[in-house]
Amino acid sequence: MDNNNIAPNTSVPDYITNMQQYNYVRISKYFMLYEFEDPLTHLVILHPRLLLAATQLRITLKDKFTIIAAYKDPKAETTEGSYSHDAHAAGLAIDVIHKDIDKETFKLVAEGSGFNSIVDYSEYIHLEVALKVPTGVKTNA
Numbered sequence: 001m002d003n004n005n006i007a008p009n010t011s012v013p014d015y016i017t018n019m020q021q022y023n024y025v026r027i028s029k030y031f032m033l034y035e036f037e038d039p040l041t042h043l044v045i046l047h048p049r050l051l052l053a054a055t056q057l058r059i060t061l062k063d064k065f066t067i068i069a070a071y072k073d074p075k076a077e078t079t080e081g082s083y084s085h086d087a088h089a090a091g092l093a094i095d096v097i098h099k100d101i102d103k104e105t106f107k108l109v110a111e112g113s114g115f116n117s118i119v120d121y122s123e124y125i126h127l128e129v130a131l132k133v134p135t136g137v138k139t140n141a
């Protein structure tokens, strides 16, 4: 077999070369994987509980919010310092901006969608799920 006879890159269809290369993968009806990646390293850790809560939020609010940050790679160099102990580094948090809905209503819907911690940073809202279900909370599991 002739191993040198490898197809050139020019055979890749335009729709693939033109789209974002990393994590251009649909992970649910509502989200692409790249929405949760670190924008610098393209690495991603996504806890299923975060995807579930984000999905519930999307079902309720449709396009009334946008994820502006999700996984933050602890190894990525940023001016904000290390994320090693951050919920973002554990795949448990997203930062979002909302539109066409008032902030208090948005926070209530986020809480009802399964986010355990909601922090208002005024320019954006930090939404975080707990790694473990708090005691006293009933689940269907």
Ligand SMILES: [Zn+2]
Binding pocket: 088, 093, 094, 095, 125, 126, 127
């Ligand atoms: Zn955050």
